[in-house]
Amino acid sequence: MAIRVLLCDVFGTVVDWRGSIVRAGESLAARTPVTTDWGRFADRWRAGYGPAMNRVRTDELPWMTIDSLHRMILEEIADEHGLAGLTEAEMGWLNRVWHRLDPWGDSIGGIERLRSRFVVASLSNGNVALLTNMAKRAGIHWDCVLSAELFGAYKPDPEVYRGAIRLLDCAPDEALMVAAHPGDLEAARQVGLKTAFVPRPLEHGVDGKRESPPEGGSTYTANDFHDLADQLLGDLPEE
């Protein structure tokens, strides 16, 4: 079947969470007495994300949005990063940095080109309000904001991928999951979706870890969203 729908992972794939958090931290440091290694802070915050979601996925925690999970992790790491002196308003502002992540340079233009042929939706563990606010601020134009929140399950649980194709009324192999992370793509492939691996070598910083391609391969591999558009639209590469 021909692809009709693109489902895009967001954190790391479309937006640069690490760089955005570092910039927010530096902005906070300029206005308050707090100071820390914001790169390490971003890494620690993000590192708490998978385990926290797994506590929801295994029913150790009730359903919580990513906003709530981010806040829980932030409280846990606040002391070691010298953030104990922040006011509640500053903590709330910092927690909502995930609503204000900046896209990689190719994301907006590439997604816009892809929208000329396909229905292009987010499919993120971020909650709907987070994804909506982020897209509005960044200028990302989704045809539809889809979130794990709509299904009460987190990726890589198969319910999330199945729920997305049900809502967009397409067969599994009419959908292409686009992500920088092999686990996301492997899970999508097991549900029958096509997959596109878009590596983001700077996701974890200049010297950070690089994600490996999915072990089972992927339908497409692209350097960025423009390269993906070149491949899917069958155009010559842009001059």
Added chain:
Amino acid sequence: MAIRVLLCDVFGTVVDWRGSIVRAGESLAARTPVTTDWGRFADRWRAGYGPAMNRVRTDELPWMTIDSLHRMILEEIADEHGLAGLTEAEMGWLNRVWHRLDPWGDSIGGIERLRSRFVVASLSNGNVALLTNMAKRAGIHWDCVLSAELFGAYKPDPEVYRGAIRLLDCAPDEALMVAAHPGDLEAARQVGLKTAFVPRPLEHGVDGKRESPPEGGSTYTANDFHDLADQLLGDLPEE
């Protein structure tokens, strides 16, 4: 509380279902032997919509999308409108006319102006795929596509309004329900939302019925989406 989020009814409020169906019918008549009074056909099809939804709302029918309900009603009225000779492909094309409804002339520009200040989402009984396809084709830019389908309930059930403000993370009175239909606005008001009545006197045709304002009043009354933007943005009316 200040308004942060606009929730817009779609059929009749943003798009002209009757005119769009008439045009689709005429296009079908030009390519096939079928002929009927397409205005009456549109009215009959739409008239079946409320009762069909009520059968879902009262659990007489299991959950069905609007696409399925539209198809069920279409089958029921096909004979009396001389559509029995249509092929399955033609019936499917006709049923999906609800994905291809054209907006009123002010909708796209007015919504774009409103997006400059507010999160603007659909809140329709139309299913997610229908709303997504319609917006993409028509060029309507929603910050977020919200549908009754996400809540397994149809407007005017309160779950739909409550679900929308939960997903967009706002208090009831930070949300403004925008609709051409008093029943929709009354139900939103009972959940604590602010309301904007945007009458669409041509919704049911030149000589068709006109909707009355909500009995309990509405926070705003606007002639169209540009008038609503004038009022909410506090601008002088456009020259």
